Amino acid sequence: MCVSVTFIAIVDGAITTVALPSIAAQFGLTTAALDGVVVVYPVCLAMAIPASAWLVERFGGKRVLLTALTAFLGSSLLCGAAASLSELVAFRALQGLSAGVLFPASTALLYATFNSAEQVRVARYMIVPQQIAPAAAPILGGLLVDHLSWRWVFYVNLPVGLPAVLFGTLCLAAHRGHRPPRFDLPGLLLSAAALGTTMFGVCEGPNRGWTSTVVITALALGTVLLAVAVIHQLRATAPLLKLRLFANRLFRDTNLINLVGLVPMLGAMFLGPLFLQQGLGRTALESGTSTFPEAFGVLLTVQVVGVLYARVGPRIIVGCGLAGVSLVLLLFSTCDQHTGLWTFRAYMFLLGLFMGGVFMPTTVASLATVDRKDLAQASTLNTVVRQTGGALAPVMVTTALVLNTPAAAAANPPITAYQHAYLALAALAAVTAVFAFTLPDAQARAAASTPTASNRPTTRVRRGARTG
Incomplete structure (x- = not known):
């Protein structure tokens, strides 16, 4: 259930860009005029996130998750059927609002269902949509636009989401929630x-x-x-947002690592296609297939990290992961016009290997010492931090490119501008790695290795199964 929700929400946020030229042609506009279609989604998503924790506490995780998912699918259908740009932007805003509730609600339900030891195993599955979705979105979008129409970048959510709604309605145990303080x-x-x-x-x-x-x-x-x-x-x-949770050092430090550490990792994912297409003149398909190996690297490492987490602890794993990211970004900074695609793909695979040592451990560790009654609030704050880090990634990349590009060549940055951008990302990853090695992870390691009665799951799926 949560895997499906995460997959369609991430894909929807990334796939629309591919369809912009076709949408512009449909409505007789320039691609630049469609900027609102892209921007309104993350803006509305950010606006909806703060209310999600209160909604989960008041109405229960199942009800909120299914309502938000149904609204998301309905707005996807409306986006695909939009007859004008204004309608498309309005329905896209509704999508963003729904997604802003989906992310923290699904996370809160998931971590309320499983105890700390089980969360390590669960995170190994949740990393699949988080990595495959952004890598597959450009390729999937291109196929849909070329062989069907731009409307199918929205319609494609339905065959994935409707079975999830049916499964959640029939199989998820009801979770009534409780009466939280006044809104x-x-x-x-x-x-x-x-x-x-x-x-x-x-x-x-x-x-x-x-x-x-x-x-x-x-x-x-x-x-x-x-x-x-x-x-x-x-x-x-x-x-509405329990910021006092940041007084918990483990929660605060893991979120700080997520905020800063996501910038070099997602920045590299943003910079790669720009370097290949603008810097080297490669096609969009060559770019998509060259950045995709990163997902395989992450998925491979996560399986190993899941085994080592309780033995080694998140401090060593995250620190080594970020240090490795920094070293690989230094390799990227040596790429030039003579760099072959297979060399670039190898670097992307290595990047994914080290990124896999950051994503899952920080997520599990951030909630390891949080009281179960505060899980919805903690999940909401986690989502806010990650969305902010994700938004800052292209900011740093763009700034680095602009600073290293002559004004006369602003539309076509030189290879050296990309190299300097990779160096800036490598430096930030190195600084974050040093901080990660100070992470106080004794309680997180203990919680993962010795489940206690207090952190036994309370929300179950009917017929003995569990949510996932």
Whole structure:
């Protein structure tokens, strides 16, 4: 269930870009005019995330998950049937709002079902959609657009999502939830406005330019709103986002690693296609098949990490993983116009091998010492942090390219600009690796190796099965 939800939500966020030229042709517009179709999704996703924890606590994980998934599928159908650009943007916004609830709700339900020792094994399965989805999205989108139409990049969610809805309705055990404190409406408005405005500025920066009035205004306003939202959440007796969870050092440090560490890893995934297509003049298909090996590297490492987690602990695994990422990014910085595709593919595979040592351990460790009643809140905060890290990745890449490209060649950065961008990502990964080696992981290791009655699963699937 959670695997299907994660897969379609990630694919939907990445696949739309491939269809933009066809959508532009359909509505008689330029591709640049369709910027709202892409930007509205992460903006609305960020705005919906803060409310997800309260919804799960109030109505239960099953009900919230199935409602959000049904809304997501319905909005996918509406996007595919859109008759105008305004309709498409509106329905795309509904998709983003639904996805903003889907991610934390599915994570909260999953980790409430399994204890700490089982979560390590579960994470090995959850990493599959997280890696395959973004790698497969460009290839799948190209096939759908070329052989069917752009509308199928939205319709494709239905054959995956509808069986998940049916399975969840019939097999997931009901989880009624409880009556949480009064809904923090000011907290929602402040958090949604802060995250949405900041995400808009970050997403629009590469397109409009970081010195444009719109981008500067959005980032400045987002920063002010974010500061006000944090002050409100810390003072409120029943905050929408329980920021006090960051007082837990393991939770705080793993989230900091996720925030900063995701930037070089996802930045490399963003930079790779640019280097291949713009720098080397390769085709989109060659680019897609050359970046895909990263997913195989991650999936391979995760299986090993799942076995070593309880014995070694997340500190050593994450630290070594980030150090390896830094070394591979240094290899990427040596790539030039003479670099062959198979060399690039080998580097991508190595990158995936080390990335696999970061994703799963940080996720499991972040929740290892969190009280079970706070799992929904912790999952929501995790989602906020990861979405922010994911948005910052292209920001760093774009900034590095701009700083190393002459103004006269802004539309076509030289090879050296890509090399310097890889060096910047390598430096950030190295700094994060040093911090990761200070992670206090004794409790996380103990929780994974010795399940206790207090962390036994409380939410079960009917007929004795479990959610997954």
